[in-house]
Amino acid sequence: MHNSPAQTITIDPEIRAGQRSALLVDFDGTLVDIRSTPDAVEVSRAVIDAIAGASRRLGGRIAIVSGRSIAQLEALWPGAMPEIVMAGSHGQELKVEGAVQGPVHTDLFARMAEAASRHFGKDAGVVIEEKTFGLGVHYRQNPAQRDAAQAWVTDRAREHGLFIQQGDMVFELRPRGADKGDAVRAIMALDRFSGSRPVYIGDDLTDIPAFQAVQALGGHAISVGERTAAYSDEQVGDVDAVLRRIGEMAA
Known part of the structure; x- marks a missing residue:
């Protein structure tokens, strides 16, 4: 589904309430504001609480999908959250229950x-x-x-x-051959996500394949800002709006 930013969008009540949903969310520009350098971002207490609350509400059906590596995400995230699935490096890495799967690292x-x-x-x-x-x-x-x-x-x-x-x-x-759409498909194939409807939130061009993947799975794509709004089903304005939206799913 492709909507212009000005279009009024009717949100499925199941998506709004989080019923039978899975939440997959981008990191930079979605959970944290873009900064002048990649290592200058900070994960706020509000983000930690929102993700933890959504994880409880959704039975662990929550994942962070990022172009950053798993190691980068873990270094930025204060405290361990082993229950959160992480897809790093545009889908080349997948962390499930503390174990990281991915290709052999080279220099x-x-x-x-x-x-x-x-x-x-x-x-x-x-x-x-x-x-x-x-x-x-x-x-x-x-x-x-x-x-x-x-x-x-x-x-x-x-x-x-x-x-x-x-x-x-x-x-x-x-490397060629992986994108965030591949990450979405790999996550939705996990047992805990089976039978759920994916909701993906992202802000960047790299999130478009993820939008397309969740839409193909009957899910719901939410863009942050106007950059990728034409590819999404719903648009929110900024990181604060993302946290409110996650809170609605976790209510």
Whole structure:
């Protein structure tokens, strides 16, 4: 279902109340506000409480889906929440009941991060984000570097056969063959999610495959802001609105 941001949307009462629903939610720009650098984000007590409450209400049918690696998510999340399913690296990693499944880790992206840091230098306003299975080149601090960032990642993608994912003022390099739609399908195949109706909340272009996956499964896609509203069934304004929406499902 594709709606314009101005369209009035009637929300299924089961989705509103959380009955037989599963909640899958993006991290950056959805649970936490976008910051100038990836490591500057903070997970608030309100977020922790909202996720914990939804997990109890939905019988553990809740997952965080992110382009960040599982290790990055765990480092940012204060305190252990082993009951929360996590999909990291755009679906290449899946953490269920404390165990992480994913491909064999190599040092490719560590080497590329070093090369990118040398290429752009410290004063270019380009932030290099090394991930377990990816590399982000952020130009938020200096939008004039967009073309230079795109040129560099394009060369590396050709050299190593990688996929380029454009995000919110970032170009990301990652292996081909996985996206957040794959993450949604893997999560919904888990026993605890069986027979439930998925609700996905996200804000970025990387969330579009997830929207499409939940819609194909008869679920409900919620966009944060206007960036991806044309692909969703419902739109909310910001992180605070996301938390209120999660609270409604957990009520």
